[in-house]
Amino acid sequence: MRTQVGIIGGGPSGLLLSQLLHLQGIETVVLEKHTREHVLGRIRAGVLEHGFAQLMRQAQVGERMDREGQIHEGFFIAHGGRQDRIDLRALTGGKTVLVYGQTELTRDLYEARDRSGGKVIHRAQEVTPNDVNTARPYLTYRVGNEVARLDCDYIVGCDGYHGVSRQSIPQERIKVFERAYPFGWLGVLSRTKPVSPELIYATHERGFALCSMRSTTLSRYYIQVPETDTVADWSDERFFEELRARLPPQVAQGMIVGPSIEKSIAPLRSFVAEPMRYGRLFLAGDAAHIVPPTGARGLNTAGSDIHYLYHALLDHYRSGDDEGLDSYSEHALARVWKGQRFSWWMTTLLHRFPEHSPYEQRLQQTELDYLFSSQQALGSLAENYVGLPF
Ligand code: FAD
Ligand code: PHB
Numbered sequence: 001m002r003t004q005v006g007i008i009g010g011g012p013s014g015l016l017l018s019q020l021l022h023l024q025g026i027e028t029v030v031l032e033k034h035t036r037e038h039v040l041g042r043i044r045a046g047v048l049e050h051g052f053a054q055l056m057r058q059a060q061v062g063e064r065m066d067r068e069g070q071i072h073e074g075f076f077i078a079h080g081g082r083q084d085r086i087d088l089r090a091l092t093g094g095k096t097v098l099v100y101g102q103t104e105l106t107r108d109l110y111e112a113r114d115r116s117g118g119k120v121i122h123r124a125q126e127v128t129p130n131d132v133n134t135a136r137p138y139l140t141y142r143v144g145n146e147v148a149r150l151d152c153d154y155i156v157g158c159d160g161y162h163g164v165s166r167q168s169i170p171q172e173r174i175k176v177f178e179r180a181y182p183f184g185w186l187g188v189l190s191r192t193k194p195v196s197p198e199l200i201y202a203t204h205e206r207g208f209a210l211c212s213m214r215s216t217t218l219s220r221y222y223i224q225v226p227e228t229d230t231v232a233d234w235s236d237e238r239f240f241e242e243l244r245a246r247l248p249p250q251v252a253q254g255m256i257v258g259p260s261i262e263k264s265i266a267p268l269r270s271f272v273a274e275p276m277r278y279g280r281l282f283l284a285g286d287a288a289h290i291v292p293p294t295g296a297r298g299l300n301t302a303g304s305d306i307h308y309l310y311h312a313l314l315d316h317y318r319s320g321d322d323e324g325l326d327s328y329s330e331h332a333l334a335r336v337w338k339g340q341r342f343s344w345w346m347t348t349l350l351h352r353f354p355e356h357s358p359y360e361q362r363l364q365q366t367e368l369d370y371l372f373s374s375q376q377a378l379g380s381l382a383e384n385y386v387g388l389p390f
Contacts, residue, residue, distance in 0.1 A: 003029040003119070004314060006139045006152035008127050009159030010039060010120050011304045012102060013285030015109035017156060019059040019357065020310045022116055026317050029150055031124035031141055033159070036110060043189055043262050045102040046212050047072075047199070047296035049387030052254055052303035053098050061108045068215070069100030075385075077350070077368075078202035078248050085198075085373050091382035101200075102215045102299055113346070127167050129155050133279035153280070156309065160286040160300045161271070164296075169278040179335035181268035181292060181347065182354055183207070188239055192258040194219045195251060202246050203350040203368070209246040209296075222293075224351055227267060238259050267290040270344055272336060276305070278333060282328060284309055289336050291343035300387055303338040305332045307390050335388065342384040 005015045005021060010032030018028040032039065048056075048069070056062040073089040073096050089096055113120055113362065124141040131137050132155060139150040157165020194213035202209040207224035214220055223243050225234070236259055244252035271290045276283040285302030308331050312324030349367055353360070371377045 001029065001148065002151045003027045003139065004153050004174035005316070006150050006155045007031070008129070008139070008155065008165050009033075009285075009287065010036075010156050011158060011160060011285070012106050012109065013287075013306055014156070015106065015113060015120070016055065016059055016303070017158065017284065017306050017310060018118060018120075019024050019061060019109055019112050020055075020306070021313060022113075022118055023060065024314055024317075026313065028118070029152075030113075030118070030120040031093075031127050031139065031150070033121060033124060033127065035122050036131055040103055040107055040110075043101070043187065043220070043264065045293075045296065045299040046099055046214060047300075048098040048100055048105075049296075049300045049385075050095055050097070050301075051307070051387050051390050052300050054098075055303050055307055056105060056108075059109070059112070061105070061112045064108055065098065065100050065105060067097040068104070068360070070213075071096050072099055072183050072198055075199040075201065076196065077371075078200050078204075078251065079368050081248050083200065083251065085374045086385070088379060088382050088383055088386055091379050092263055092386050095382075095386040097296075097386055099213060101387075102278055104214075117172055119279075127159075127164055127283050129157070129165060130322055132281040133167075135280075137280045142221070148323070154313070157281060157283045157287045161269075161290050163287050164232070165281060165287050166273050166283055169281070173278055175274045176271070176272040177274070178269065179344070181270075181351070182231070183224050183351065184227050184238065184265045184267045184291060185210075185229070186223045186225045186234055186265050187220065187263070188260040189262040190219050190220050190221070190258045190260050191212070191217060192256045193217060195247075195255040200247070200251065202248075204246040205252070205352065206246050208351045209243050209318075211243075211247070211251075226354075229265065231263050231265055234263070236263075241388060266293065268294075268347065271342060272333070274333060276332055277325075277329045282309055284332075289340070290334075291339055292347045293343075294346040295339070295385065296342040297339040297343050301336055304390050305333050308332050325356060335390070338384070338388055346381075 200211040210222040285304040315321040
């Protein structure tokens, strides 16, 4: 089989790129390791920045997102028993974010690919990029007992942090920057009315907590837990008791509790691999970088990679101009690192670090005091949260 752009990974990055290129008459094939049900079963991002939402509209998959997604003009930070609101709209000159689940937008992307006969091959095992340093790269993979070959002009690795693309690059050609945090987020999805119409990020001596949502009837809650904890350690009762203990009393009292319909632990890690290109293999999204979820940057940063790569491929196929492809890594990384900085900052501001000395705890407290005493500091938080320009 032959295509123009071979895409590894059928998560949001891979599907979005495939859909955008299709609308411009550029052929793609997406190779996804898992079934569609599996991909849609992962509960992840919830907050979309303006630029990501625009990309969905550009890909002609924004209709349900615009109908069902909730525009959020602000969020709360709970600390020291009180809640302070970050007025995103006022602080950014009118910008807001959209609450719409990654599961839903991935479903929208799959359906759009189906409607236009897009090729998404599920259960593709042993996907291997070959000859990426030549003009004729190809992918090999196996579905069941059948081994297949996909010849392409370019390969794009959208296969997430654990994928094969980054790992197929010789170690001496890639530099890795990373930081692991000594805790994870335990997340619960529950069919209950969210405790607050806007997100609450809470910092407490017992640890961080987040009250988020997917709709007016579906709540998504998280608490910081030690990295050694497992889901089995946390019954629903224990989870909600701990969550409530970390929230201001007036919020905790109003919380409606219901059985979890999904419960999982995500480790927290900051990671960047540079450069995001090796020959004719390009990396995008979590395949090249991940952030702790605190600043809601992961999917949004994946979106900016796709924006740059889409335009670079378009220039190549339309006018033979390879300047965008040649500068892709540099351009994408400039924004990636800003997302890294913001996620690290918000994680450090709001979590309990077991290794922190009393001095560092005071600094954390002072950072919060400063934030809420300075319009400039609040403006910087808001500007980053709604998303820096592409
Ligand atoms: P992925 O979603 O990881 O998709 C990669 C795909 O590649 C998967 O389908 C995988 O099955 C497939 N694959 C892997 N290996 C192979 C292989 N060898 N061959 C073929 N296919 C393969 N981001 C935000 O912007 N806002 C948020 O509010 C937010 N909240 C989050 C909350 C949590 C709890 C977590 C864990 C993450 C959150 N994120 C958030 C981050 C966001 O979910 C990721 O950044 C996003 O999923 C990245 O998309 P991707 O397509 O690059 O990678
Ligand atoms: C979510 O709703 O899953 C969510 C929201 C905001 C974050 C992280 C996750 O910062």
